[in-house]
Amino acid sequence: MRRTVLEGESTSDFGDSANDKFARNIAGNPYLGWTEKETSTGTFKTLSVTDGMDLAWAVDADGQPVIFDNGIHYVKIVTASNIDAGAIGEKSTEVNMVRVAQANNSAVGVSEAPASISFDGKEVDLSTGTAVSERNNVFSFTGDAAVAVDGEFEVKVDAPEGSHVYINNNPEASVTYDKIPDHEIVRVIVQNDECEPLIYVFNLRQMTDEEKADAAAAEAAKTVDDNIEAIGDVTLESAAAIKAARDAYEALDDAAKAKVEKLDTLTAAETKLKELQDAASKEEADAAAAKVVSDAITALGDDISLDDEKAVESARAAYNALTDDQKALVTNEDALKVAEAKIAQLKADTPKAQAVEKQIAAIGEITKYKEEEIQAARAAYDALTDSQKALVGNLAVLEAAEKALEDLKSGSGSDDTIKVTFRLIGSTKSTQDVDLSKGEEGYYTAEYQNWIKTRTYTMHSDDSVYDLFVKATSDAGIESKGANKGYVSSIKAPESLGGYWLSEFTNGKYSGWMYTMDGKHTNAIKDQKLKDGAEVIFHYVNDYRYEVKDWFDEPAYPAAQTDGEFYNRWLEAADVRPGSQGGTTPVDPATEQPGTTPENPGSVADRFIDVESNDWFAGSVDYAVEKGFMTGTGANTFSPDKELSRGMLVSMLYSLEGVPAEDGKTEFDDVKTSDWFAKGVDWAVENGVAAGYGENFGPNDDITREQMVVMLYGYAKLKGYTLAEGADLSAYKDVDEISAWALEAVRWAKGANLITGRSADLLAPKGTTTRAEAATILRNFLENVAK
Numbered sequence: 001m002r003r004t005v006l007e008g009e010s011t012s013d014f015g016d017s018a019n020d021k022f023a024r025n026i027a028g029n030p031y032l033g034w035t036e037k038e039t040s041t042g043t044f045k046t047l048s049v050t051d052g053m054d055l056a057w058a059v060d061a062d063g064q065p066v067i068f069d070n071g072i073h074y075v076k077i078v079t080a081s082n083i084d085a086g087a088i089g090e091k092s093t094e095v096n097m098v099r100v101a102q103a104n105n106s107a108v109g110v111s112e113a114p115a116s117i118s119f120d121g122k123e124v125d126l127s128t129g130t131a132v133s134e135r136n137n138v139f140s141f142t143g144d145a146a147v148a149v150d151g152e153f154e155v156k157v158d159a160p161e162g163s164h165v166y167i168n169n170n171p172e173a174s175v176t177y178d179k180i181p182d183h184e185i186v187r188v189i190v191q192n193d194e195c196e197p198l199i200y201v202f203n204l205r206q207m208t209d210e211e212k213a214d215a216a217a218a219e220a221a222k223t224v225d226d227n228i229e230a231i232g233d234v235t236l237e238s239a240a241a242i243k244a245a246r247d248a249y250e251a252l253d254d255a256a257k258a259k260v261e262k263l264d265t266l267t268a269a270e271t272k273l274k275e276l277q278d279a280a281s282k283e284e285a286d287a288a289a290a291k292v293v294s295d296a297i298t299a300l301g302d303d304i305s306l307d308d309e310k311a312v313e314s315a316r317a318a319y320n321a322l323t324d325d326q327k328a329l330v331t332n333e334d335a336l337k338v339a340e341a342k343i344a345q346l347k348a349d350t351p352k353a354q355a356v357e358k359q360i361a362a363i364g365e366i367t368k369y370k371e372e373e374i375q376a377a378r379a380a381y382d383a384l385t386d387s388q389k390a391l392v393g394n395l396a397v398l399e400a401a402e403k404a405l406e407d408l409k410s411g412s413g414s415d416d417t418i419k420v421t422f423r424l425i426g427s428t429k430s431t432q433d434v435d436l437s438k439g440e441e442g443y444y445t446a447e448y449q450n451w452i453k454t455r456t457y458t459m460h461s462d463d464s465v466y467d468l469f470v471k472a473t474s475d476a477g478i479e480s481k482g483a484n485k486g487y488v489s490s491i492k493a494p495e496s497l498g499g500y501w502l503s504e505f506t507n508g509k510y511s512g513w514m515y516t517m518d519g520k521h522t523n524a525i526k527d528q529k530l531k532d533g534a535e536v537i538f539h540y541v542n543d544y545r546y547e548v549k550d551w552f553d554e555p556a557y558p559a560a561q562t563d564g565e566f567y568n569r570w571l572e573a574a575d576v577r578p579g580s581q582g583g584t585t586p587v588d589p590a591t592e593q594p595g596t597t598p599e600n601p602g603s604v605a606d607r608f609i610d611v612e613s614n615d616w617f618a619g620s621v622d623y624a625v626e627k628g629f630m631t632g633t634g635a636n637t638f639s640p641d642k643e644l645s646r647g648m649l650v651s652m653l654y655s656l657e658g659v660p661a662e663d664g665k666t667e668f669d670d671v672k673t674s675d676w677f678a679k680g681v682d683w684a685v686e687n688g689v690a691a692g693y694g695e696n697f698g699p700n701d702d703i704t705r706e707q708m709v710v711m712l713y714g715y716a717k718l719k720g721y722t723l724a725e726g727a728d729l730s731a732y733k734d735v736d737e738i739s740a741w742a743l744e745a746v747r748w749a750k751g752a753n754l755i756t757g758r759s760a761d762l763l764a765p766k767g768t769t770t771r772a773e774a775a776t777i778l779r780n781f782l783e784n785v786a787k
Contacts, residue, residue: 110137111195115158117188119147138199150207152178155186163192180204221259224248228262234272242269290329293318297336304342312339345387353391356380358700360394364633366404374401393479400470416461418532422472424452425539425570426493426502433508436546436566446507446542448573451494452476455609459530466525468536477642486526488513494578510543521551539570608638617772624775629655640772647677647699650690653715654680668697689714706742706765712781713745721785727751732763754780
């Protein structure tokens, strides 16, 4: 054992001095490895305490301690290549001596056990080993405790940090064998510091087929467990990993499934993912529901009118139907509350504004005798709140009346008169913003239609287009907004066409009201003076980029400069009475003409510019005027399409009767003795021809069809006329809409052929009556009933 000496021996060359040899006869730690030695011949490496195989604690193949009778535990003979010749120069393999070192009697303790020892990843239950040394530090695994392996296998030791680990002859913590060693043993030594080592001797055997299958199942199960472990904290992004782990588990056979240790973890992950997905789905659904309501509120816009009442109510109902979580996502409920408040204000303001509108409309042709009516209308308007004033659509008519009256009183104004024509062309509403860059389809159902048929008006030579506009729309009973400020922003369609407001931007951002004089677009309405023979056409334009060619020179709209396909498209609307060219189907009052229409002598055409000789009601207008129970609304206008009021009808019947009532008897809050209809109201109420609404008579309210026949029925009984037998009304679908107090009179009027239905199955008892219809019905009454 030359130069392979125990710790404490002489570091001098062998034989140098007897005193140097074996300076200390104590066994050292055989696991500390190589060390450098300084000698008289130089520095060299030496196994100061052997290479780990000169074991003081050697064991045999069965794991039993090997102790010779003379006390030697183990002798290792090394080859000459491992011998340092030193000064002698010998390299022969000789055993010069075998020395038994004195045991170190100090207590050094036992090394810390490894956390695990595994064969091909399968941990050995170390508690199954048998202790085979008196110090209880050598353990044998034989018999049932032997380790089964198959083919290539890896031995891996998980020892405490800093431990010396040997697997058989290898000073490594992990060793791979390509087969079972011939001696069929794996010895594992774990030693740390100066402590006694722990020795594990594992007998090996070949796996059985059953064990191989079990190992394969365990490996497959471990792969699944690893997949489950990799899932980590569950989030919505874990779905793919969880599905992969579940699919891998389901692909196992039953034996492998039984070995999966983390199935509960996978099930818990799936449950958590489902909860997260349900929460995400609910959140998405809540957001979608809230968006529908938010969009509905946004669509209301800021310009709220009574036409928007149903939309506002629908938005509120939709909001109320949301859950609390969904409501919390609607950020514009305040806008809905503002819209609701606006609707409530409009509902409170509109009746008062409408009453003033009717009062203004009733002024008619301006004469010096209209001063009281004009002043009363102004006082009524001034008494309104600002919000109510904004709803008065014919303020321009009042202002024009005041100006005309002032001119009459002061004698100002030109005596020169001119003749001009006026026509109003509107449009139906489009289904979406008109965009003629898309061609014809870009109109999106918007169609031009005549709202006032071309008529001739006598005007002062110093009048402007504004004066003509006010006069023409007033005569036709058409409301507008903005004219008094010099810019017409909105005009209301005739009732026969639906009575909707058509405003700037209604049909898109390029739509609005314009006008031409003699075919050209010109100045603002208050700046443009009329000239004799002028032809003025007020019209709506759906897309001025393509339809107007003389208003601007804008390079941004090249189509307007190069393509005339849509130029002046509004002129394609037929110049006829409103409702006869399409759109909303108008009432056909011709069904209520007299059985035989007398020849029209032509006086109507000469007398009224808004009644053509071929109009269905022309003969009845002549008849009414000649009989004296109706007059025009102006010097040359009859306003046939204007709604008839209750005050107008009782005044007409009073005119027929010719018996004046005494003044001052009216007891209605809305009828003053100075009102032009006051005597008619007094007479009608005193004689049972009409009744009021409690403390009011409603003289300016539009009269309904059933109210009119009730008054005629009362007048017929007052006069003692023979009353026709009541007719069967069951053919009309709206018969249930007839008020109970009017049913007898409606049956009589139908039986007397005063009225027919507005269609084959609709009687329209709540429908209003125009002046043209009233003239026809009264003519029928006088010719067929008053005999």
